[in-house]
Amino acid sequence: MARDMSQPTDVAIAVNGLDHHFGTGEARKQAIFDVNLQVERGKLTILMGPSGSGKTTVLTLMGCLREVEEGSVNLLGTELNGATEAQLVGLRRRLGFIFQAHNLHESLTATQNVLMGLQVHGPGDQRKQIAAAHHMLALVGLEDRLDYLPGSLSGGQKQRVAVARALVSNPDVIFADEPTAALDKDSGRTVVEMLKALGQERGTTTVMVTHDNRILELADRIVTLEEGRLVRDEFPRRQTLTSAAVKET
Amino acid sequence: MTLLTGRLPIGWLQLAHSRTRLTAALAGVAFANILVFVQLGILGSLNDSTIAPYGLFEADIMISSVDANTLLDGSNVARVRLFQALAVPGVSDAAPLYIQNVEWSRPDGGTSTLQTVGLEPEAAAFIPSRLADVIPQLILPNTILLDSGTRGLAREALEGVTPSTPYRLELSGQTISAIGTVRIGGGFTADGSIYASDQTFLNLFQNRSSAAPNHILVNVDEGLDPDVVVARLQEALPTDVVKIGTKDDTAAADLAYQTTERPTGIIFGFGVIIGIIVGIVIVYQVLSTDVADHLREYATFKAMGYAQRFFLGIVLEEAVILAVLGFIPGVLISWGLYTGMAAATGLPLEMGIGRALSVLVGTILACVLSGVIATRRLAAADPADLF
Ligand SMILES: Nc1ncnc2c1ncn2[C@@H]1O[C@H](COP(=O)(O)OP(=O)(O)O)[C@@H](O)[C@H]1O
Numbered sequence: 050m051a052r053d054m055s056q057p058t059d060v061a062i063a064v065n066g067l068d069h070h071f072g073t074g075e076a077r078k079q080a081i082f083d084v085n086l087q088v089e090r091g092k093l094t095i096l097m098g099p100s101g102s103g104k105t106t107v108l109t110l111m112g113c114l115r116e117v118e119e120g121s122v123n124l125l126g127t128e129l130n131g132a133t134e135a136q137l138v139g140l141r142r143r144l145g146f147i148f149q150a151h152n153l154h155e156s157l158t159a160t161q162n163v164l165m166g167l168q169v170h171g172p173g174d175q176r177k178q179i180a181a182a183h184h185m186l187a188l189v190g191l192e193d194r195l196d197y198l199p200g201s202l203s204g205g206q207k208q209r210v211a212v213a214r215a216l217v218s219n220p221d222v223i224f225a226d227e228p229t230a231a232l233d234k235d236s237g238r239t240v241v242e243m244l245k246a247l248g249q250e251r252g253t254t255t256v257m258v259t260h261d262n263r264i265l266e267l268a269d270r271i272v273t274l275e276e277g278r279l280v281r282d283e284f285p286r287r288q289t290l291t292s293a294a295v296k297e298t
Numbered sequence: 299m300t301l302l303t304g305r306l307p308i309g310w311l312q313l314a315h316s317r318t319r320l321t322a323a324l325a326g327v328a329f330a331n332i333l334v335f336v337q338l339g340i341l342g343s344l345n346d347s348t349i350a351p352y353g354l355f356e357a358d359i360m361i362s363s364v365d366a367n368t369l370l371d372g373s374n375v376a377r378v379r380l381f382q383a384l385a386v387p388g389v390s391d392a393a394p395l396y397i398q399n400v401e402w403s404r405p406d407g408g409t410s411t412l413q414t415v416g417l418e419p420e421a422a423a424f425i426p427s428r429l430a431d432v433i434p435q436l437i438l439p440n441t442i443l444l445d446s447g448t449r450g451l452a453r454e455a456l457e458g459v460t461p462s463t464p465y466r467l468e469l470s471g472q473t474i475s476a477i478g479t480v481r482i483g484g485g486f487t488a489d490g491s492i493y494a495s496d497q498t499f500l501n502l503f504q505n506r507s508s509a510a511p512n513h514i515l516v517n518v519d520e521g522l523d524p525d526v527v528v529a530r531l532q533e534a535l536p537t538d539v540v541k542i543g544t545k546d547d548t549a550a551a552d553l554a555y556q557t558t559e560r561p562t563g564i565i566f567g568f569g570v571i572i573g574i575i576v577g578i579v580i581v582y583q584v585l586s587t588d589v590a591d592h593l594r595e596y597a598t599f600k601a602m603g604y605a606q607r608f609f610l611g612i613v614l615e616e617a618v619i620l621a622v623l624g625f626i627p628g629v630l631i632s633w634g635l636y637t638g639m640a641a642a643t644g645l646p647l648e649m650g651i652g653r654a655l656s657v658l659v660g661t662i663l664a665c666v667l668s669g670v671i672a673t674r675r676l677a678a679a680d681p682a683d684l685f
C-alpha cells in the first residue's frame with residue numbers, strides 16, 4: 050500500500066486530519082477538530098488536556114474502539130477509516146487497553162482475567178497459558194493473589210491485574226486512559242512505573258492519557274488537546290537530555 | 299470443563315458468580331415452564347377425556363348420525379342401518395352401541411353424571427380384551443361395571459367389588475349392581491362412566507329403544523383395509539342420514555370438534571398459546587437482562603479483540619444452562635400441580651414424557667433464540683459506547 054510506503058517504519062500510529070462528531074441531527078456536535086499526530090514506536094506518548102478536551106475520544110479512535118468517520122488513522126499499517134469488522138478484531142488483538150476503571154470480569158479470578166488476554170489468540174496449550182498468566186501476575190507483584198476474584202482485591206491490585214491482562218500477549222501498542230485516576234498516589238505510581246518498565250523492556254509503544262504530574266516526567270512526548278484541537282506537542286525527555294548534556298559540559 | 303472447551307467456561311462462571319441473580323433467572327424460567335405445563339395439562343385432559351370413552355369398545359368402523367360430532371350429541375341411528383351394513387361385502391360383523399348420561403344421586407348426597415355405554419355382551423368382537431372376562435357376566439339384568447375414577451365416588455367404595463359382592467347404587471329409580479370396575483375417569487361432560495349390557499341400558503333409559511342405537515359398530519373381514527369398506531358403506535347407506543368413518547377417524551374428528559369448535563376447547567387452546575407467549579417473554583427478559591448486566595465486561599472483551607461469536611458462545615452456554623436448570627424445578631412443580639389438579643377435578647392430568655420433552659426442547663430453543671437476539675445489541679455497538 051502506498052500509505053505504508055509513505056509512513057516511516059518507526060511510526061506506529063499516523064493520524065491525519067482527524068475529525069469526530071457525536072450525536073445526530075440537531076444534537077450533532079463536533080468533538081475533534083483536524084488532529085494530526087505521528088506516534089513513534091517504542092515510546093511513551095502522553096495525552097494531556099482539560100476534562101472534555103477529547104483525549105478519550107482520540108484514544109478510542111486510535112485504538113479501534115470507535116469508528117473513524119472523518120480523516121485518517123493508520124494503526125500499525127492499516128487504515129482504520131473504512132476498516133472491516135474482521136480487520137478491527139484482528140488489530141484489537143495486537144493492542145493492550147487499560148481503562149480508568151479496571152474493567153476486570155467480576156466472575157473471573159485474577160489468573161482467569163489475565164488468561165482472557167491470551168485466549169483471544171486461540172485456545173492454545175492451557176498449562177502454558179496459565180504459567181504465562183502467573184508469570185505476568187508475578188511481574189506486577191500479585192503472585193500471592195493469583196486466584197482472587199476482583200471483588201476481594203484492592204483498587205491498585207485490580208488495576209495491576211488489568212495491566213497484566215493488557216501486557217500478557219506482548220501487544221504492539223498499549224493504550225491507557227487515566228489508569229491511575231481511581232487510585233491513591235502510591236498505587237497509582239506503582240501501576241504507571243510497572244507499565245513504563247514493562248513497556249520499555251518489551252519495546253512497546255504506549256499512549257497514555259493522564260493528568261498525573263509525576264508521570265509526565267516519564268514521558269517521551271506530551272501532546273496537549275484543548276477543545277478537540279491539538280494545541281501543544283512537546284518532547285520533554287529530549288529537552289531534559291539536552292539540558293542535562295548542556296549542564297555536563 | 300476448561301480443558302474440554304478450550305476456553306474458560308465464562309457463561310457458567312458468570313451465572314455461578316451471583317447466586318441471587320441465578321436464582322431469579324431460574325425462577326423465571328421455571329415459572330415460564332409451569333405456565334406452559336399447566337395450560338398443556340388442561341388442554342391435554344380435554345383430549346384424553348374425549349378419547350378415553352373410545353377405549354370402552356373395539357370397532358374398525360363406526361356408523362353415526364350425520365349430526366353427531368361426539369359420541370353423545372347426535373341423533374340416533376336406525377337399527378336397519380346395521381342390517382344394511384351387514385349386507386355390504388367385506389363387513390364381518392356389526393353391533394349397536396348405546397350411550398347416554400344418567401344422573402346418579404350418590405349416598406353422600408352429591409350428584410354425579412355417569413356416561414352409560416351399552417353394548418351386547420355377546421358381541422365379543424367389539425369388546426376390548428381387557429374386559430373380555432367380566433363382560434359376559436353383565437348378561438344378568440341390572441348389572442354394570444362402574445368407573446372407579448368417578449368424580450365424587452370415594453376411592454375405597456369399589457374395593458373388593460366382585461359379582462358375588464357387588465356395589466349397589468340407585469339409578470333411574472332402580473337398584474343396580476356394580477359387579478366390577480372400569481377405569482375411565484371424569485371428563486368435561488361427565489363425572490364417570492358405566493358399562494352395561496344393551497338390555498340393562500334399555501332398562502335404565504326407558505325412553506330409548508333397541509330400534510335406535512347411537513352408533514353402529516362395524517368390523518371388516520380380516521386383512522381388508524377398513525377404508526375400502528368405509529367407501530363401500532358410503533355407497534350402500536344414505537349419507538344424508540348417516541356418516542361412516544373408521545373408529546380412529548371418528549375419534550379424531552370428535553377431538554378436533556371439542557378442541558376447535560367448542561368454547562372450552564378454544565379457550566384451553568388460547569391458554570396454551572398465551573402460556574407459550576408469556577413463557578417466551580419471561581425467558582427473553584431473563585436472557586436480555588443478563589446480557590445487559592454484563593455489557594461492560596463484554597465491551598472489555600470486545601476491546602481486547604474477541605469477535606461476535608465469542609459472545610454468542612457465552613450467551614448460548616448460559617441459555618442452555620438456564621433452560622436445563624430452570625426446567626428441573628419447573629417440571630417437578632408442574633408434576634405436583636398436575637397431581638393436585640387431578641385429585642381435585644378427577645380430570646386425567648399426567649406428565650407424559652413426550653410433553654415434558656417438548657417443553658424442555660421448547661425452553662432451550664426459546665432461551666437460545668432470546669440469547670441470540672439479546673447479543674445483537676452488542677454486535678452493532680462500538681466498544682467505547684458500551685462502557
Ligand atoms: N459518547 C459520547 N456522546 C456524546 N458526546 C460525547 C461522548 N463522548 C464524549 N463526548 C463529548 O466529546 C467531548 C470530548 O470528550 P472526551 O473525549 O471524553 O474528553 P476527555 O477524555 O478529554 O475528558 C466532550 O465534549 C464530551 O462531552
Ligand SMILES: [Mg+2]
Nearest residue numbers: 104105106226
Ligand atoms: Mg476521558
